[in-house]
Amino acid sequence: MEFVPATSRLLAANRAAAAFYAAQLRQVPAARRYLRERGIEAAAGSWWQPGFAPATWTAVLDRLTGLGFTPEELLAAGLVRRSRTGRLIDYLRQRVVFPIHDQRGNVIGFTGRDLSGRTDAPKYLNTPTTTIYHKGEALFGLSLQLAHRRRRDRRPIRVFVVEGAADAIAVHRMVHDHAPEQLLPVALCGIVLTEHHLRLLRKAIGPTASLSLLLDGDDAGRDAFERWLPLLRTWAGPVDIATLPDGTDPAELLVRHGPEQALRIVLGARRPAQLARLDRILDRLDLGALDLSEPETRVRVWRAITPCFRDDPTRGADLADLAGSRLGLPLGDVMTGVVNEIA
Known part of the structure; x- marks a missing residue:
């Protein structure tokens, strides 16, 4: 019979891994430089808790087994995998990592951005499907921002769906208290928008909030929303599309123009979906x-x-x-x- 660890053990393993990765970030100049170049260096040490997965083969495996987690638990949590030789190795290596949380605030997985520069390494890599993490049902940043927003803020909510974790944090840095709306940037976890994502948003913020898709200024970004339009028609509130200038993404706008001007560009790029x-x-x-x-x-x-x-x-x-x-x-x-x- 296949061993299935308790959910509490998987959550504890992910929580311990997030702490380990965050501690590693302080020791790696290249990882801190990546955050700085994306305009999100301030996220280090904050509740976003970005970190770094070392380049060595078994850094998180050694650390977490030293804390009492079994190899089987780490496999089930998606933190390690078996190599072609059958040896256990870390799933994420030489990557800036961002924890992904469920609606209770538990760390359920990670998204990692490659810093190795290897041509055979995917630029972005997400935790594989586990019993606690399904990328088609997770939105990076949603629960964190809901937990930290001011409860007495009565401004209407506008959700910005962006393409990556760094972009979500970048848009969050653009937001200020004097905006007419509460802007809530969330990122997809390496997958297209799904009905599960919309269901999660309806439950978390209500069915009539404004929804904006913030797409990178490249061909993939321009084409993405057309594939999502049939799904977006099921959203009861206003829906619009913000296509950024050619070759740019939210983090690049933040670095180039600063928070206030970058936000004006983002808001000015919005257009009703059918237009x-x-x-x-x-x-x-x-x-x-x-x-x-x-x-x-x-x-x-x-x-x-x-x-x-x-x-x-x-x-x-x-x-x-x-x-x-x-x-x-x-x-x-x-x-x-x-x-x-x-x-």
């Missing part, structure tokens, strides 16, 4: 090669853009204005074409 979707559709149509005087071409365009109007009818005028501007057509022509398609 951003319409822009992407029009980009793909290659408008410069289209002859819109041909009826068949216009029909093809109306068919391509109509889903945006159908999915957000309250923004019909804004969508038509954007489409008309990009197509060089009168607003009435756009509305007529779309209405005919919907009918």
Whole structure:
């Protein structure tokens, strides 16, 4: 029968590993430099508790077995793995690590950013699936920020979903008490947005909070939200997309512009989801090669853009204005074409 450690032992092992990693960070200049270059050096020693997984093969294994944890418990916690030779080695090595917490504040796993520079090493690596950690059901930073926010703060909440732990901390550093909303940045843990994530947010902050996807200014970031749109339509509150300038991410904005200006850029980049979707559709149509005087071409365009109007009818005028501007057509022509398609 397979050995299954008690949940309490897995949580204790992760808690001990987080403390070990945090202590290692103080001894590694390259790891502290990474945090500084991302604008989040202040996170060291804070409740974010970033750390460093040493490059040696068995640093966390040796430390935690010395504290009384068994190899089987560390395997079950995802802190170690078996090598091809069958030897136990640390799962995370030579990485800046950020603890991932459950809604009770327990450390359930880690996300690690490679500092080795090896071409065969993934840039980011997350704890494997365990009985206490499922990356499709975890959001980095959510429980920490809810635990540390002021209870009497009655401002509405806006959740920013970002792509990585460093970006979540960077956005948190941009936030100030005078913002009209409580901004709550959370990061996905190496996976796409899932219904489990939205369910977690509904339970933690309510179903009608504003939701913003903050996407990196690269092709992957620009394409990601389109895959998530069917899921995002299940969110009851307002949803928008913030696509950052080409080649930038939140941490880079923080370093380059400072907290206040970086926050203005982030907030200014937000657009309603269907407007951003319409822009992407029009980009793909290659408008410069289209002859819109041909009826068949216009029909093809109306068919391509109509889903945006159908999915957000309250923004019909804004969508038509954007489409008309990009197509060089009168607003009435756009509305007529779309209405005919919907009918």
